[in-house]
Amino acid sequence: MDKQKLEFLNAKSDEIRKILIEMIGRLGVGHVGGSLSAVDLLTVLYYDLAKVDPKNPKDPDRDRIVMSKGHAGPALYAALASKGYFPMEEIKTLNQAGTNLPSHCDMNKTVGVDMTAGSLGQGISAAVGMALAGKMDKKDYRVYAIIGDGESQEGQVWEAIMLAGNKRLNNLTIFLDNNKMQIDDYVDNINSVEPFDKKCEAFNMQAIRVNGHDKEALENAILQAHKTTDKCTCIVMDTIKGYGVPWAVSKGVGSHSFSISEKEWREFCNKEND
Amino acid sequence: MxxxxxxxxxxxxxxxxxxxxxxxxxxxxxxxxxxxxxxxxxxxxxxxxxxxxxxxxxxxxxxxxxxxxxxxxxxxxxxxxxxxxxxxxxxxxxxxxxxxxxxxxxxxxxxxxxxxxxxxxxxxxxxxxxxxxxxxxxxxxxxxxxxxxxxxxxxxxxxxxxxMRKKCEQIYGDGAEFDMFKAFTLRQGSDLTIFASGIMVSRALEAADKLKSEGIYAEVINVYTWKPIDEETIVKSVAKTGACVVAENHNVHNGLFGAVSEVLAQNCPVPAESVSVKDQFGEVGKIPYLEEKFALRSNDIYDAAIKVLKRKK
Missing domain, CATH: 3.40.50.970 (Thiamin diphosphate (ThDP)-binding fold, Pyr/PP domains)
Structure with missing residues (x-):
């Protein structure tokens, strides 16, 4: 990745994080940690590799991006807002009555959201269905599914991975947002999902482990998935819950959902007043 | 045939x-x-x-x-x-x-x-x-x-x-047409209405025959679509007959009896009896055993009809 591109993507991920913190900050509380850990991937997808067009969000030939860890909806909304899928003003409505931006992703409410999610383990199955539809129709769109490490304790994730691996869905890339934490504790202290890459390989998939905040590594891994013709790829992204916002990271396991003060978000977003 | x-x-x-x-x-x-x-x-x-x-x-x-x-x-x-x-x-x-x-x-x-x-x-x-x-x-x-x-x-x-997967009793002729959002009135009657679905439809017709031999005229309506339910046909029928029996191969809770009762309670309350499984689990057996065990026979519909007619009076 050349320096110019990296600088551009870093500027975009900064912007998305600011939109995200403002969105949750204005509401006062929300799923901060697991949203922030997925921002760098969303930046690489929406600003670098995914074939999507905010002006044509229902294009049947578009790439699909499924946020299976539906509580990271705000990260997806921030990316979509920055891309211009809907007016930036809408971020002020997160979780307000009648909003198009509910806490968990809803494809019927938010322009640009490809699948409803929130009951964990389900989005990945739908992503497999989208990839199968692409094969049936001989289309060359790609499907990107983002799952959580905690989410992967759901059995359905493995039903979906088993099918994706066996059907050799090379048009599907699954990203594990491996931020190591879930609501109750560290994932390893509850029911470890590691070694996730080895598990995926055992399920007949290609697995690539990367630093999920290294955009160049992410890009390379995704390009490798694109080049792979006979396997579905899982990219295990080692991430930090709350990444990019020091006071979110410092909350540790508590970063999953917490309150943000007006002072905190305004300071982070460099927005003294509206 | x-x-x-x-x-x-x-x-x-x-x-x-x-x-x-x-x-x-x-x-x-x-x-x-x-x-x-x-x-x-x-x-x-x-x-x-x-x-x-x-x-x-x-x-x-x-x-x-x-x-x-x-x-x-x-x-x-x-x-x-x-x-x-x-x-x-x-x-x-x-x-x-x-x-x-x-x-x-x-x-x-x-x-x-x-x-x-x-x-x-x-x-x-x-x-x-x-x-x-x-x-x-x-x-x-x-x-x-x-x-x-x-x-x-x-x-x-x-x-x-x-x-059902296999052969079932044929009620309608080949080429019969149905609307997926309507109930089908199989037999006109004046004394009570029997609402039935699935395997209970043939049993309802049998029960209606027996009732007819005793001078009781049962309207038989096949409610194959439970949701959205055909309120109009249901209300029109019970407004005429004043009583009903609902027969289903399903638990009494939240099934066809529930769906019909919701319509009746709001539009046309009449005495209603249920022929259904009464909050029980299934078990192995052939149909003759199971229909007796769970009281899903035509005779059970007949008995429910007699019971509901008494309540009507």
């Missing part, structure tokens, strides 16, 4: 016929292809057939994903596994997401016979009826299934279809 086909044969015939003109029709199975007999579809359209293995939750999710891309997936399993086993997936990935997925649950109620309690659904229509916007249909025989399949495929939204 006409050659009666198994319902699964009709199901696959319809899918094949529709698939010719509608390239979006796809069939998804979870290892019961040989039970629902969709092998002919697989042979004709190998690229539009997916067997996900024994993974009903994933089957439903995959169907939802296919539907987001414009496909019209028909998936199936034994009714408990097509509904109860993957209820949240149906609720969120299909219904809440407004995806056009058709779910087929086979071997309803006592027709599960020797598969016994684990496979004997008395609750499937009830739980599916509780999902907003889910259309719930129990076709009565081969003619009706044949008539309804194209309507179900053309309807843009989730549908739960509860069918």
């Amino acid at each position: 006409q050659d009666i086909k198994e319902l699964r044969e009709i199901y696959c015939d319809s899918l094949l016929q529709m698939a010719e003109t509608n390239k979006n029709i796809v069939v998804i199975e979870a290892d019961l292809t040989n039970c629902i007999k969709t092998g002919r579809f697989k042979a004709a359209y190998p690229d539009r057939f997916i067997n996900v293995g024994i993974a009903e939750a994933n089957m439903i999710g995959v169907c939802a994903g296919l539907a987001t891309c414009g496909k019209v997936p028909f998936c199936s399993s034994f009714a408990p596994f097509a509904t109860r086993r993957c209820y949240d997936q149906i609720f969120i990935s299909v219904a809440y997401s407004k995806q056009n997925v058709k779910i087929v649950g086979t071997d309803p109620g006592i027709t599960a016979e020797l598969n016994g309690g684990t496979h004997m659904p008395f609750e499937d229509m009830g739980i599916m009826r509780n999902i907003p916007n889910m259309v719930c249909i129990e076709p009565t025989d081969a003619s009706m299934l044949k008539s309804l399949m194209p309507q179900i495929a053309a309807y843009n939204g989730p549908v739960y279809l509860r069918i």
